[in-house]
Amino acid sequence: MAAVVRTLVGSATKLQWQPASVLCSRAVSTTIPAQDPAVAAPVSKPKGNQKVTMIPGDGIGPELMHSVKEVFKHALVPVDFEEIHVSEVQDWGQDHQDTVDKVIQSFERTGVGLKGNIRTPTHGELMGMNMRMRRRLDLFANVVRVKSMAGLKTRHHNLDFVIIREQTEGEYSSLEHESVEGVVESLKIITREKSRRIAKFAFDYATKHGREKVTAVHKANIMKMGDGMFLRCCEEVSELYPRIKFENMIIDNCCMQLVSNPYQFDVMVMPNLYGNIVDNLAAGLVGGAGIVPGESYSHSYAVFETGARHPFAQAVGRNIANPTAMLLSAANMLKHMHLEYHGQMISDAVERVIKVGKVRTRDMGGYATTTDLTTAIIDNLHKGKYSSFV
Amino acid sequence: MAAGVIRSLSQGLRRITPFGSRLYSDEVRTVTLIPGDGIGPEISAAVQEIFAAASAPIKWETSDVTAIKGPGGKYIIPPEAQESMNRNKIGLKGPLKTPVGKGHPSMNLLLRKTFQLYANVRPCKSIEGYKTPYPDVDLVTIRENTEGEYSGIEHMIVDGVVQSIKLITEPASRRVAEFAFDFARAQGRDTVTAVHKANIMRMSDGLFLKCCREVAEDYKDIRFEEMYLDTVCLNMVQDPTQFDVLVMPNLYGDILSDLCAGLIGGLGVTPSGNIGADGVAIFESVHGTAPDIAGKDLANPTALLLSAVMMLRHLGLHDHARRIETAAFQTIKEGKALTGDLGGKAKCSDFTREVSKKVQEIE
Numbered sequence: 011m012a013a014v015v016r017t018l019v020g021s022a023t024k025l026q027w028q029p030a031s032v033l034c035s036r037a038v039s040t041t042i043p044a045q046d047p048a049v050a051a052p053v054s055k056p057k058g059n060q061k062v063t064m065i066p067g068d069g070i071g072p073e074l075m076h077s078v079k080e081v082f083k084h085a086l087v088p089v090d091f092e093e094i095h096v097s098e099v100q101d102w103g104q105d106h107q108d109t110v111d112k113v114i115q116s117f118e119r120t121g122v123g124l125k126g127n128i129r130t131p132t133h134g135e136l137m138g139m140n141m142r143m144r145r146r147l148d149l150f151a152n153v154v155r156v157k158s159m160a161g162l163k164t165r166h167h168n169l170d171f172v173i174i175r176e177q178t179e180g181e182y183s184s185l186e187h188e189s190v191e192g193v194v195e196s197l198k199i200i201t202r203e204k205s206r207r208i209a210k211f212a213f214d215y216a217t218k219h220g221r222e223k224v225t226a227v228h229k230a231n232i233m234k235m236g237d238g239m240f241l242r243c244c245e246e247v248s249e250l251y252p253r254i255k256f257e258n259m260i261i262d263n264c265c266m267q268l269v270s271n272p273y274q275f276d277v278m279v280m281p282n283l284y285g286n287i288v289d290n291l292a293a294g295l296v297g298g299a300g301i302v303p304g305e306s307y308s309h310s311y312a313v314f315e316t317g318a319r320h321p322f323a324q325a326v327g328r329n330i331a332n333p334t335a336m337l338l339s340a341a342n343m344l345k346h347m348h349l350e351y352h353g354q355m356i357s358d359a360v361e362r363v364i365k366v367g368k369v370r371t372r373d374m375g376g377y378a379t380t381t382d383l384t385t386a387i388i389d390n391l392h393k394g395k396y397s398s399f400v
Numbered sequence: 401m402a403a404g405v406i407r408s409l410s411q412g413l414r415r416i417t418p419f420g421s422r423l424y425s426d427e428v429r430t431v432t433l434i435p436g437d438g439i440g441p442e443i444s445a446a447v448q449e450i451f452a453a454a455s456a457p458i459k460w461e462t463s464d465v466t467a468i469k470g471p472g473g474k475y476i477i478p479p480e481a482q483e484s485m486n487r488n489k490i491g492l493k494g495p496l497k498t499p500v501g502k503g504h505p506s507m508n509l510l511l512r513k514t515f516q517l518y519a520n521v522r523p524c525k526s527i528e529g530y531k532t533p534y535p536d537v538d539l540v541t542i543r544e545n546t547e548g549e550y551s552g553i554e555h556m557i558v559d560g561v562v563q564s565i566k567l568i569t570e571p572a573s574r575r576v577a578e579f580a581f582d583f584a585r586a587q588g589r590d591t592v593t594a595v596h597k598a599n600i601m602r603m604s605d606g607l608f609l610k611c612c613r614e615v616a617e618d619y620k621d622i623r624f625e626e627m628y629l630d631t632v633c634l635n636m637v638q639d640p641t642q643f644d645v646l647v648m649p650n651l652y653g654d655i656l657s658d659l660c661a662g663l664i665g666g667l668g669v670t671p672s673g674n675i676g677a678d679g680v681a682i683f684e685s686v687h688g689t690a691p692d693i694a695g696k697d698l699a700n701p702t703a704l705l706l707s708a709v710m711m712l713r714h715l716g717l718h719d720h721a722r723r724i725e726t727a728a729f730q731t732i733k734e735g736k737a738l739t740g741d742l743g744g745k746a747k748c749s750d751f752t753r754e755v756s757k758k759v760q761e762i763e
Contacts, residue, residue: 130599132606138599165533181549181566186603192570196604198549202560229651235554236564262655266662269637270532283597287655290630294637318634 063123069321071126077333137184161365175285205243212279227280293318300332303339436494438689439699446701453756517674529733543653573611580647595648671706727758
């Protein structure tokens, strides 16, 4: 145990540290700046394409996936998509309706996925499909990188923090029953094992990405046992990382601080429901649900999706959705798969289009359609430093 | 003159509305005043001074609610204070300090249990003169205050696994929904939005939502909307003007009401009211006792003052409420007598004097 601690502490000084114990190297993504010589155009073309599971989902999911496919086609990305259509509200007929089992099988083959949001209606089985998938794949950590985009006018500027949310337990355990008529009990489960796991993930992430502070968000003054245990686990894990500052904040104060002084946050770790609230709040701070990418990690799989997860059904068929979040997420996915060149090219193109600001969808204050924005991004694809590879 | 006639007519009409009006003549109402700890006594004195300057028909009955050990060993509110509140029905409370010690319950929790305060109302209105990145906020959050996630029922089932129970009951949900619609009607608001997470917690929030929908049927003049909690958070920080009255269960209410307080400038300027069974209503300031500035005449009485204004509106004294509120906002807007937390250097007494002067000038 002491040897493990020493190794972890000793390695924390190196920036490009691959944690060996809890997380396998595939499950934590790397961000490499464009100036790094490692992102030069690849010298050889891959023999075959890598496979990625794609779950379009409901609402604007299919439209966003279409954008992603178009951009990938024009960027010559060596990736093949295995599309799986699962939904609780749509019915594609007997032969075409897919199930969660099919999703799991596909993930076992590919290991990486791109996912749209599956709508969870208010009726039906107690546990929605999103949650079932996350439980079976054990996608315990949801990471949302909140970063202000140059060119977008928001009330707060130059924000840069990360929200890490435990997403397999907590309030989303779907254990509800009506004990007496008119009285419903819903159970919120917090376990020491999962709390420790997410805390360790958060500190490992902070170490890997050179972050200085981890803030645990909780409500331990009211839920003394549950959130109290979560907080204690975070404190225990923080002692293994002496170089990373640890502090904690109550969720209501955290929300107040996020709207008045969001610059004080660096990495935040929290249980499920608070993560949902803070994810959406933070997405609103930098420009909305159409801007922020997010990803979910388990020990063996990585799923890339948008940060604020809404099916946005009002926009279906109207070509007004903003594909930025999904494209940035797809770029992160490529970097995770060690296709840094293509990933960087796509994220650079997206950032350039937003910065120039001539093509903006409705949520960013403009009038462009989804297709307009996708076309603009495609036009900007091969304008980067290393565009000789075509 | 016509304006004056119309104003008094509309006030008369407002007094006829069933909720919120207790006065049909200019009789003096007695209100229980709980100064509280820390800066509590100073800001309570400030509020009393301003009310006297405005000639508000309010008589103050001060009482102390420091918990004492009752028969049976459990901590209770002193019987004199309980009697006073049950007699007067309306109370104004400053910040309370929970004594550190084993077994001592939270003071706010004790008050809530004693008077069955089931709804917490927090109107959030942007203050002109106190700049935040969010001007034009004008909404009210109504939060169910007795059950939900704060039931306090937790067990460790197995070592390392804790289960917290969130309780949602039909009578409590119905009661707070009815209050929300009554409030919206009395204050002339046009939309009530139920905030929930019924897509995830299908049975519990589903029950809350069902009760809200059923109550909405009886209030066809008020528009009823439902929105998921995450959507509300997302939209709130982008465009808070789209919200009017929000009603929600306990935990979401706690978080959202603090979020909205952050939008207008923090807990130092946010009023709050608690409605209980049997017509009891306690209005309070939600900030802390600030022991570091207690007794130094540096405190900001705005939160308690705005809560007192809320109390006047609840009593139907809309004219006095309007005058005091306008005086307070004008003082903050002028910026000459601001206390430290609002960015100025004035003392509490300066601020109070300025507001009292203005309230006498306003018609």
